[in-house]
Amino acid sequence: MKRSRFRFVHLSDTHIQPELGAPQAWQKAIRSINALQPSPAFVTTGGDLVMDAQAVDRARAILQFRLFREGIDRLRVPVYHTFGNRDAYGWRRDDAADNLPGFGKQMFQRMLGQRETYLSFDYLHWHFVILDSIRYNPPADWVAEIDEQQLEWLSRDLARVGKQRPIVLITHVPLFTIFPQYDAGTTVAPSEKIIVRNAKEVRSLYKDYNVRAVLQGHTHVVEECTYTGTRYITSGAVCGEWWRGPRSGVHPEGFVVLDCDGEDLKWQYVSYGWKAQTG
Incomplete structure (x- = not known):
């Protein structure tokens, strides 16, 4: 078999958001990605694409x-999007209702032109x-969970791909x-909004497959954990500490560059050089 070598x-x-210079920073990040050598074959996003669509009015959500x-x-390659909790429109509005135009995940799907919130390629x-x-x-909240319909889909998708x-x-x-251990302390139970609450069940579905890495977001930190041969890479944040500097004063604004060679995967966190405009 020919050796696969590519970058993403x-x-x-x-x-x-429109505040704190975020649009300018975002354009700077995009220029940094477009300037990478070698160029990436594609880009994946990790969710929480907008500051908050849950509690704002329709105009503010659309603007973001x-x-x-x-x-x-402006990226020159295909992009595949991941849904984040902040990308849900209207879930925390007082008038939250299914008939609210764009409610929930619909605005994400329509604005990005991506029909599904879970997919494979x-x-x-x-x-x-x-x-x-x-x-x-x-009526006005969310939890981190892979639902039953998606679990069934994932099981079929993995079976189709095979174990090699x-x-x-x-x-x-x-x-x-x-x-949660280094953020809240070892005696504090992690929230169902910090770790997928049925993660053990999800992991059981792919434990016999060749899962080289799981790319994660949400916490804005740069972290790698390895468990039963799978690398869990938490990917920092383009916005750092929500556009107010490095996350926890440690993790700068940036993104992850991954290089695949055969079945090997190497990664690096790249800061694009943004300085927070908090004054």
């Missing part, structure tokens, strides 16, 4: 998605799976992380 970029937690599109549309010998880790919890090909999973909320 995973960028997560852009949290785009448009600002996101103004950047992402192939690139050369590698298989990529984007999961939707966000479930509506009425290298696989990368992508999720907004982590399936495995030690973030």
Whole structure:
């Protein structure tokens, strides 16, 4: 078999908004990706593309998605999007209702032109799976969970691919992380909004497959954990600490560049040189 060698970029937690110079920073990040050598074959996003669509009015939500599109549309390669909790329109509004135009995940789907919030695709010998880790919890909340319909789909998708090909999973909320330990302390139970609450069940579906990595977002930190041979890579944030500097004073604004060679995967976190405009 011919050796597969390619590069791709995973960028997560852009949290785009009109304030704090975020649109300018976003364009700077895009220019940095376009300037990479070698160039990426494609880009995946990690969710929380906008600052917040849950509690704002329709005009504000649409503005944020448009600002996101103004950047992402400048990329010269295909882009595959992951849904994040902040991308859900109207879930935390007082008038939250299914008949609200664009409600929930519909605005994300329409504004980005991506029909599904979970999907899979192939690139050369590698298989990529984007999961939707966000479930509506009425009347005005959400939890991190891979629902039953999606679990059944994932089981079929993996069976179709087989146990030999290298696989990368992508999720907004982590399936495995030690973030709660160094953020809140070892005696504090992790929230169902920090780790996918049925992560053990999800992992059981792919434990016998060749899952080389799981790319995660949500916490804005740069982290790698390895468990039963799978690398869980938490991908920092384009926005750092929500456009107010590096996350926790440590993790700068940036994105992940991944290089695949055969079945090997190497990654690096790339800062695009943004300085927060908080004055």
